[in-house]
């Protein structure tokens with residue numbers, strides 16, 4: 001089954017388009033949780049690994065009912081070197097077993113030979129002594145289009161081969177996104193040209209429902225751009241980060257959906273993983289549950 005078809009199936013089953021973003025830093029985990037798991041007999045690194053896994057695992061359990069998937073932000077695991085990646089690997093398997101969509105937000109790309117290495121790692125398989133090994137079980141990855149077609153091709157090929165998904169950065173949510181993305185090239189915004197490329201790259205990997213497995217990242221803070229991107233990409237999923245803390249408004253999601261009020265998945269990270277700061281300080285699991293339920297319901301009220 002294609003990635004886009006799997007995604008649609010889960011969206012229908014869950015009546016949700018919410019993705020929980022796991023961007024956890026150990027300093028933001030509540031003290032009471034750290035104290036509960038910190039073992040003085042163990043090394044700092046062993047404690048880090050246990051606490052990072054156990055906290056995120058509980059968040060995932062708490063929000064499972066309200067989300068269609070989990071997006072792991074690579075940076076927050078890479079900051080702990082290979083120890084962080086060990087935890088990421090375990091969490092990825094954990095989410096996979098729950099039949100949710102698992103996204104690796106690494107914004108990877110490079111020249112084609114190196115891009116192939118990234119694609120092997122996160123979407124496909126790697127040859128070791130003639131044997132094919134699959135290391136991560138992600139369903140989709142985010143990529144940066146700056147290197148052009150040859151840097152994207154290895155990912156697209158693995159999407160076709162392994163029925164995986166790709167989200168290419170088209171218009172990002174951050175304050176400086178206009179610096180390059182809004183430059184005018186050939187009478188168009190650069191992000192429009194990138195969206196046209198995304199259409200081209202994804203036109204041969206469509207699922208039965210007619211959606212492409214190659215989608216775009218479009219920040220929730222970019223409603224004007226979203227209207228234009230939707231015209232260029234009528235049959236692609238948009239991964240939309242930036243609601244909440246970054247100022248993106250749930251009401252604006254009506255500009256991101258397609259003509260069937262479909263075609264988006266919406267990420268929320270800090271508002272979910274650190275919801276205890278706004279809800280119940282002493283119960284982070286219940287807080288994350290309540291936050292995810294409230295975000296899911298407010299999105300559904302806008303797009304259904």
Ligand SMILES: O=c1ccn([C@@H]2O[C@H](COP(=O)(O)O)[C@@H](O)[C@H]2O)c(=O)[nH]1
Nearest residue numbers: 073172173219241242245246268269270
């Ligand atoms: O344009 C982009 C692309 C990616 N992101 C990522 O999404 C989350 C957003 O986190 P919040 O806490 O919900 O603001 C984070 O992992 C970013 O790296 C983005 O925000 N904007």
